[in-house]
Amino acid sequence: MxxxxxxxxxxxxxxxxxxxxxxxxxxxxxxxxxxxxxxxxxxxxxxxxxxxxxxxxxxxxxxxxxxxxxxxxxxxxxxxxxxxxxxxxxxxxxxxxxxxxxxxxxxxxxxxxxxxxxxxxxxxxxxxxxxxxxxxxxxxxxxxxxxxxxxxxxxxxxxxxxxxxSKEHDKHTAWISHLPHLISFSLANSVMAQENRESILNLSAGGFRDMSRLAKSSPNMWRDIFYQNRENLLESVELFQKELNHMKILLQNLEMDRVKERMVSANRLHDIL
Amino acid sequence: MxxxxxxxxxxxxxxxxxxxxxxxxxxxxxxxxxxxxxxxxxxxxxxxxxxxxxxxxxxxxxxxxxxxxxxxxxxxxxxxxxxxxxxxxxxxxxxxxxxxxxxxxxxxxxxxxxxxxxxxxxxxxxxxxxxxxxxxxxxxxxxxxxxxxxxxxxxxxxxxxxxxxSKEHDKHTAWISHLPHLISFSLANSVMAQENRESILNLSAGGFRDMSRLAKSSPNMWRDIFYQNRENLLESVELFQKELNHMKILLQNLEMDRVKERMVSANRLHDIL
CATH class of the missing domain: 3.40.50.720 (NAD(P)-binding Rossmann-like Domain)
Structure with missing residues (x-):
């Protein structure tokens, strides 16, 4: 054997x-x-x-x-x-x-x-x-x-x-795994920084649970991953930050049709995943 | 009846x-x-x-x-x-x-x-x-x-x-639902803007699927929600952006112990959700 x-x-x-x-x-x-x-x-x-x-x-x-x-x-x-x-x-x-x-x-x-x-x-x-x-x-x-x-x-x-x-792998996983983890940790921390976090979290349904699940992951494991793949991760974080900020600005300017266009674009995930 | x-x-x-x-x-x-x-x-x-x-x-x-x-x-x-x-x-x-x-x-x-x-x-x-x-x-x-x-x-x-x-409700749901949707739409769009998106998405596992699921939501419905709750949503987006940016800067400065501390803090979600 x-x-x-x-x-x-x-x-x-x-x-x-x-x-x-x-x-x-x-x-x-x-x-x-x-x-x-x-x-x-x-x-x-x-x-x-x-x-x-x-x-x-x-x-x-x-x-x-x-x-x-x-x-x-x-x-x-x-x-x-x-x-x-x-x-x-x-x-x-x-x-x-x-x-x-x-x-x-x-x-x-x-x-x-x-x-x-x-x-x-x-x-x-x-x-x-x-x-x-x-x-x-x-x-x-x-x-x-x-x-x-x-x-x-x-x-x-x-x-x-x-x-x-391995180079390609690290670029891909920055997007598909490491960035989502970083976002989830950040979302969890920003909600938990709210004074009334218990009453906010009391309303949580499937959406928030999905988005924050990764924030429960092991800090030891993820410190090492973020450290080793920091260059690719930082690149993907910046592109994500740009996209999110673009949405924020459209919203500030009340350009709702353009906000909707970005969501229609995101919906294309349907066709792939 | x-x-x-x-x-x-x-x-x-x-x-x-x-x-x-x-x-x-x-x-x-x-x-x-x-x-x-x-x-x-x-x-x-x-x-x-x-x-x-x-x-x-x-x-x-x-x-x-x-x-x-x-x-x-x-x-x-x-x-x-x-x-x-x-x-x-x-x-x-x-x-x-x-x-x-x-x-x-x-x-x-x-x-x-x-x-x-x-x-x-x-x-x-x-x-x-x-x-x-x-x-x-x-x-x-x-x-x-x-x-x-x-x-x-x-x-x-x-x-x-x-x-x-109703005021309280709208503040709470900005955090627990509207911000997570905005993040998910933005994550999906930033990944799909990558040239090799198909090969990136081919690696997707539970984490990415969870984080991007909300990006498949109805643009008509969400345009209206974002429009009506834009003030609370913009406030929560900015706090999230600060937290994410803080993580990015810690990573750029290789302050890995502090990155880990933020993750330990996020892990407290365990105790609530």
Whole structure:
């Protein structure tokens, strides 16, 4: 049986363990003691092992915050020669830059477009990855055995594989994920800065809940993502700020037909999503 | 059997008809021919009647865009003396101002905090209102019979009644509903302005879908809401812009610990919502 190692047993790693167990032998490592206890209770992994042990597997997943991924790949000392290392980070360019040359062929930069605003092993969902997109980056620099492993395991997870270079990936995810998170955090904070926030939030329905859900996401995880992808994120924030400000000015000038035109334009999302 | 009239047989009026039929006799009016045909096909109302006829009922709902509500209440000529008129508009202050004095006691300003991004009779959902908040405004100016009717019918719909003055209502909904819509429209437009929008949107997962769902809402309906509530909305937009810009500047200055603090602060939503 192929052995899979998972570093990080939170939402992403935990969900992976639940989905792979049975088909693969799954061992896990987490430096957080509480996560270890919960992971064993829930049965996310077959065994919890040390950081040294977890490297000696056929396929090793890195399911930790993106700055932690960089630290981890710089500190491996016990990797198998052929071990396939798959990182699940939400940023790719800075991570790929830091992969030591001697393990570059072992490495598969991956980003599963899946998750929830929750975190920790108890947030794990066996079906989290199913039918979702996984982006694989810069595969021309990965070894044949490693690519084969990656395709097999993501197919087993029933994910839709999209290939893209890491630069492109980071530009895309700034728009599709990182900017929406930044907006949601900001919306939540601006509402909660209101004196009568409790009575405002008492009226919340589906719209506000959807728009503020991401604001419940893990600050540790998102600090790292924002840091690594700050250049693309800042670019997308500025374009968003321009669009919002344009709407504000139209509204100030009572140009309601033009406000309506912008909404008709936004409605085109219907045709795509 | 009590007769309910519904002006406007789209998502809001249609859902109301589906929920009330059986318990009440429901007649409807819509100036849109297509809506009339669809409403009869779906069985939203017992009968479609003229604008004159629909006024001669026990309880009359106005389920049309908020500028249309103002036109309607200024053009009634066939109302019953005791008819309870309940408007379902998303704004309240400007509507209440325009209610003619001679029907002010008949009038119940209401705002059900329910809806979806869809519109038209075919979007109707029988359970749309159940368990949701309905805000009733300025009730001290409504008659006793009319208040009784309103409480009875919203209780029948299993809604949670919250009372508030119309000024307060409009300030609250600017935050909880109107600003989130404006942000969502702007986010959708800024992503769709990207040259590679299709390949960006191909990566969309739950986060982006949630944040952009409201951008699919009806431009006609939202033009009116933004117009009527522009003062409160502009105030909330500016506070949101400040918060977002603050995050941007922290990111530009690489003050990641302070970025994290803002996210920890946003996480407090957990405790309330």
């Amino acid at each position: 192929v052995t899979v190692g998972i570093i990080g047993l939170g939402l992403m790693g935990g969900s992976l363990g639940l989905a792979l167990k049975g088909k693969y032998r799954v061992v896990g490592y987490d430096r957080n003691e509480k996560h270890v206890v919960e992971a064993l209770e829930i049965g996310i992994v077959d065994e919890v092992v040390s950081f040294e042990e977890v490297q000696k597997v056929d396929i090793l997943f890195l399911a930790i915050p993106v700055e932690g991924i960089i630290s981890a790949i710089e500190s491996f000392s016990n990797l198998g020669k052929e071990t396939t290392i798959i990182d699940l980070g939400s940023t790719k360019e800075k991570i790929v830059e830091k992969v030591p040359a001697e393990i570059r062929e072992n490495f598969i930069p991956a980003h599963p477009m899946a998750g929830t605003e929750k975190s920790g092993p108890t947030a794990s969902i066996k079906e989290l990855y199913r039918d979702r997109v996984v982006v694989l980056c810069d595969l021309e620099k990965s070894g044949e055995k490693q690519k084969k492993d990656a395709f097999e395991i993501f197919n087993f997870l029933e994910m839709r594989i999209v290939e893209m270079n | 009590v007769t309910v009239g519904i002006i406007g047989l789209g998502l809001m009026g249609g859902s109301l008809g589906l929920a009330l039929k059986g318990k009440y006799r429901v007649v409807g009016y819509d100036r849109n021919e297509k809506h009339v045909v669809e409403a009869l096909e779906i069985g939203i109302v017992d009968e479609v009647v003229s604008f004159e006829e629909v006024q001669k009922v026990d309880i009359l709902f106005l389920a049309i865009p908020v500028e249309g509500i103002i036109s309607a209440i200024e053009s009634f000529s066939n109302l019953g003396k005791e008819t309870t008129i309940i408007d379902l508009g998303s704004t309240k202050e400007k509507i209440v101002e325009k209610v003619p004095a001679e029907i002010r006691e008949n009038f119940i300003p209401a705002h059900p905090m329910a809806g979806t991004e869809k519109s038209g009779p075919t979007a109707s959902i029988k359970e749309l209102y159940r368990d949701r908040v309905v805000v009733l405004c300025d009730l001290e100016k409504s008659g006793e019979k009319q208040k009784k009717d309103a409480f009875e019918i919203f209780n029948f719909l299993e809604m949670r009644i919250v009372e508030m003055n």
